[in-house]
Amino acid sequence: MVFRNKTEFNDFGxxxxxxxxxIAVRSHDVLVTSGSSRAAEFDSLINLGAAVRLAINLxxxxxxxxxxxxxxxxxxxxxxxxxxxxxxxVLAEAExxxxxxxxxxxxxxxxHIPFFSDLYARLGxxxxxxxxxxxxxxxxxxxxxxxxxxxxxxxxxxxLGADRKALNRVIxxxxxxxxxxxxxxxxxxxxxxxxYFAEDPQALADLAVTAKGTHLSRVLGLLKLHQGYPLRVIIxxxxxxxxxxxxxxxxxIQTLASQGFLPPPAIRTKHAGENYFIFGPQPGVSRIxxxxxxxxxxxxxxxxxxxxxxxxxxxxxxWNPQLLLQRFKERGYLRRNSEAPxxxxxxVQLGIARLVSTGGNQARLELIRDKDNxxxxxxxxxxxxxSTGQPMPDEELMLAMKQGEEYVExxxxxxxxxxxxxxxxxxxxxxxxxxxxxxxxx
Amino acid sequence: xxxxxxxxxxxxxxxxxxxxxxxxxxxxxxxxxxxKNAPQVTDIDVLGIRPSGELKxxxxxxxxxxxxxxxxxxxxxxxxxxxxxxxxTSSIVLLKRxxxxxxxxDHKLFADNLGVLLIEEDEFGAYDRAIVYPAGSSGHGESVDxxxxxxxxxxxxFPALKEFTxxxxxxxxxxxxxxxxxxxxxGRMRDVRGELDPRRNDHLALILEAASAFGIxxxxxxxxxxxxxxxxxxxxxxxxxxxxxxxxxxxxxDFFNALRKQxxxxxxxxxxxxxxxxxxxxxxxxxRSYLEAPHLAFKTPQLLxxxxxxxxxxxxxxxxxxxxxxxxxxxxxxxxxxVCRAAELPADTVEIVKKIFTSRIDSLVQxxxxxxxxxxxxxxxxxGNSNKDFK
Numbered sequence: 100m101v102f103r104n105k106t107e108f109n110d111f112g113x114x115x116x117x118x119x120x121x122i123a124v125r126s127h128d129v130l131v132t133s134g135s136s137r138a139a140e141f142d143s144l145i146n147l148g149a150a151v152r153l154a155i156n157l158x159x160x161x162x163x164x165x166x167x168x169x170x171x172x173x174x175x176x177x178x179x180x181x182x183x184x185x186x187x188x189v190l191a192e193a194e195x196x197x198x199x200x201x202x203x204x205x206x207x208x209x210x211h212i213p214f215f216s217d218l219y220a221r222l223g224x225x226x227x228x229x230x231x232x233x234x235x236x237x238x239x240x241x242x243x244x245x246x247x248x249x250x251x252x253x254x255x256x257x258x259l260g261a262d263r264k265a266l267n268r269v270i271x272x273x274x275x276x277x278x279x280x281x282x283x284x285x286x287x288x289x290x291x292x293x294x295y296f297a298e299d300p301q302a303l304a305d306l307a308v309t310a311k312g313t314h315l316s317r318v319l320g321l322l323k324l325h326q327g328y329p330l331r332v333i334i335x336x337x338x339x340x341x342x343x344x345x346x347x348x349x350x351x352i353q354t355l356a357s358q359g360f361l362p363p364p365a366i367r368t369k370h371a372g373e374n375y376f377i378f379g380p381q382p383g384v385s386r387i388x389x390x391x392x393x394x395x396x397x398x399x400x401x402x403x404x405x406x407x408x409x410x411x412x413x414x415x416x417x418w419n420p421q422l423l424l425q426r427f428k429e430r431g432y433l434r435r436n437s438e439a440p441x442x443x444x445x446x447v448q449l450g451i452a453r454l455v456s457t458g459g460n461q462a463r464l465e466l467i468r469d470k471d472n473x474x475x476x477x478x479x480x481x482x483x484x485x486s487t488g489q490p491m492p493d494e495e496l497m498l499a500m501k502q503g504e505e506y507v508e509x510x511x512x513x514x515x516x517x518x519x520x521x522x523x524x525x526x527x528x529x530x531x532x533x534x535x536x537x538x539x540x541x
Numbered sequence: 542x543x544x545x546x547x548x549x550x551x552x553x554x555x556x557x558x559x560x561x562x563x564x565x566x567x568x569x570x571x572x573x574x575x576x577k578n579a580p581q582v583t584d585i586d587v588l589g590i591r592p593s594g595e596l597k598x599x600x601x602x603x604x605x606x607x608x609x610x611x612x613x614x615x616x617x618x619x620x621x622x623x624x625x626x627x628x629x630t631s632s633i634v635l636l637k638r639x640x641x642x643x644x645x646x647d648h649k650l651f652a653d654n655l656g657v658l659l660i661e662e663d664e665f666g667a668y669d670r671a672i673v674y675p676a677g678s679s680g681h682g683e684s685v686d687x688x689x690x691x692x693x694x695x696x697x698x699f700p701a702l703k704e705f706t707x708x709x710x711x712x713x714x715x716x717x718x719x720x721x722x723x724x725x726x727x728g729r730m731r732d733v734r735g736e737l738d739p740r741r742n743d744h745l746a747l748i749l750e751a752a753s754a755f756g757i758x759x760x761x762x763x764x765x766x767x768x769x770x771x772x773x774x775x776x777x778x779x780x781x782x783x784x785x786x787x788x789x790x791x792x793x794x795d796f797f798n799a800l801r802k803q804x805x806x807x808x809x810x811x812x813x814x815x816x817x818x819x820x821x822x823x824x825x826x827x828x829r830s831y832l833e834a835p836h837l838a839f840k841t842p843q844l845l846x847x848x849x850x851x852x853x854x855x856x857x858x859x860x861x862x863x864x865x866x867x868x869x870x871x872x873x874x875x876x877x878x879x880v881c882r883a884a885e886l887p888a889d890t891v892e893i894v895k896k897i898f899t900s901r902i903d904s905l906v907q908x909x910x911x912x913x914x915x916x917x918x919x920x921x922x923x924x925g926n927s928n929k930d931f932k
Binding site: 159161162163164197199206207209211213214215216428429481484 | 771774775776779822825826829830833867868870871875895899900902903905906907
């Protein structure tokens with residue numbers, strides 16, 4: 100069944116995502132978590148997801164040969180060969196690339212992907228214009244939208260009001276190709292997306308059953324916006340960045356911190372003892388490239404150190420952590436401070452910066468300038484500002500593409516052939532195919 | 542007709558061959574004078590604008606004199622004054638001398654201490670070949686005649702464009718305040734948008750020349766933003782920084798914004814948006830793109846001058862073929878497109894400009910930086926040679 104518009108889908112019982120931006124972001128997440136697997140039901144959704152994936156990685160790029168881009172897209176970004184051209188055409192339609200062509204052959208792609216205007220909204224608008232999402236795709240988008248907020252129990256999903264058969268099929272596809280995982284917790288099925296919650300899905304499933312959905316959703320939302328606050332301060336004040344927390348929500352935060360799926364970094368100082376800093380769940384594979392996981396963890400350590408100075412300083416409190424980190428990145432150092440040695444110990448141990456003694460008990464924190472450390476500071480700034488949850492480009496690949504083909508080819512050589520698994524059709528489809536073959540044969 | 546043409550040609554080529562921007566006969570007038578039409582104070586024979594390592598422009602004043610009895614040291618003192626007035630980094634005084642009236646060595650040392658190179662026409666060839674090693678700049682593609690031709694021909698054939706041509710190719714270059722210059726170029730272009738026909742090569746060259754002139758204050762802005770904020774990924778941060786710079790400070794911006802608001806309100810309408818440059822979103826995107834490689838902003842005006850003169854002399858393909866940097870070409874194209882859209886030039890201007898640049902970008906992307914292609918070419922060459930040997 101294909102719905103021509105949002106009203107039709109809502110009449111059917113579904114809740115279409117409110118904006119095109121949401122559709123584009125979720126399509127991207129489905130594509131990335133699916134790896135090389137594809138479902139026959141997905142068409143426009145994969146095209147759109149592929150266009151978003153290309154756009155994110157083409158931002159700020161010089162003009163590039165189409166066949167090189169195709170290789171990069173297939174071997175590095177996980178697109179299937181036949182998906183690249185439609186994705187590039189969506190980008191061209193959205194006026195985000197110019198194409199130099201000879202007849203129907205694309206020679207060169209000249210990207211001008213916007214930095215500030217909402218590329219997701221624009222791609223969502225273009226990608227669904229004239230290629231309406233089918234029933235399964237729409238349900239998938241809505242499912243992903245819900246899973247991005249918190250894990251869902253079967254009862255939660257029943258409130259979608261969607262056709263049971265279609266919902267079961269979408270979940271089956273999701274489990275097979277990887278954008279949904281299921282856990283049994285306290286006798287319930289709990290659905291989690293690895294795209295949004297990378298750490299310990301079993302513990303999260305348990306929490307999703309024990310905590311009331313809206314409380315968990317609110318806590319996870321607040322933690323994403325206010326990253327790295329000291330647990331002690333949250334518990335003592337019963338609030339997080341000015342947002343009042345009720346006892347259930349405080350309990351959820353304590354559980355999140357203690358059950359091992361949000362392992363909080365800790366800092367020990369003589370004046371404030373040992374303190375834990377709590378972050379939103381680590382984003383999954385569609386948000387962080389595997390080689391960036393360490394950068395992410397380093398950024399958590401840096402943010403914790405800065406939050407320590409903001410909330411638990413002995414004498415000199417940090418009044419604007421974002422500005423402080425910005426200055427740290429620009430100047431390459433933080434002014435000398437007697438609290439620095441204890442506050443930034445973990446940052447030094449991780450090789451992000453060094454402490455230079457300036458006499459007495461004072462030390463200056465100096466950034467060790469390299470690509471990863473600069474990205475660590477960038478990511479820390481983003482975390483302090485409040486996670487936007489936007490997917491990150493593959494920095495290694497972007498750098499290689501900027502430098503030229505000889506840098507790209509070694510990256511591509513790591514994988515020579517693209518795989519494609521097709522998800523087995525559902526029973527009804529198999530029956531229909533058999534029927535078609537039988538009738539064709541007769 | 543250019544006075545002291547040969548000397549100016551030598552200096553112009555010398556500057557351009559080093560990758561600098563240059564302009565001939567730039568009139569200097571008092572910017573904040575009392576007269577309605579400020580009289581010209583003097584003019585700079587050849588003004589060189591070169592990029593510094595700190596992402597800033599540096600001015601170099603070129604002074605040429607063929608009057609054989611001109612006192613060299615007096616000329617040095619005069620040019621030093623001009624250097625101060627223009628906040629220039631250095632100067633070159635190029636003089637034609639009579640036999641047995643060579644410049645005294647002590648006068649040269651005196652000039653050098655003041656940041657002025659004092660040199661005779663006869664010595665300049667050796668100097669030029671040493672700086673632009675080894676061939677010198679005499680073979681550099683552009684001539685002052687092409688610049689002068691564009692400036693005078695468009696002005697005389699199209700009187701409505703005369704003032705704009707004179708301004709963008711001469712007067713504008715004396716504006717030291719690049720924030721004012723950035724705004725004025727767009728304003729002046731919008732004044733003449735109804736006169737420009739991009740299907741004419743001379744008009745297209747003038748458009749590219751205007752984009753080139755715009756590229757100079759734009760590069761200053763890129764350097765300024767980069768030094769202060771590196772590569773902001775928040776629109777609000779970049780917007781705030783740029784607004785303040787472009788309008789000459791927060792206070793001035795607030796004043797202009799309030800004034801604009803009152804003027805629009807007086808006409809019975811509600812100002813929907815804040816005061817900003819035309820196509821503000823595009824401007825911010827363009828600026829952000831340049832922040833990925835800010836040094837390229839300091840190469841863009843030179844490239845656009847090259848292509849503009851190439852268009853009018855029928856050698857744009859040759860001019861572009863000397864550029865091997867696809868990112869530079871890409872950004873220069875985007876800057877030109879921005880200028881065309883912000884000035885509301887005829888819609889086909891963008892397509893015409895794209896066509897010029899895209900063919901070079903395409904050929905560069907297809908051939909350069911492609912080891913397989915290079916290997917293939919080398920193999921083909923080797924085979925061609927061996928076949929020849931065999932025959």
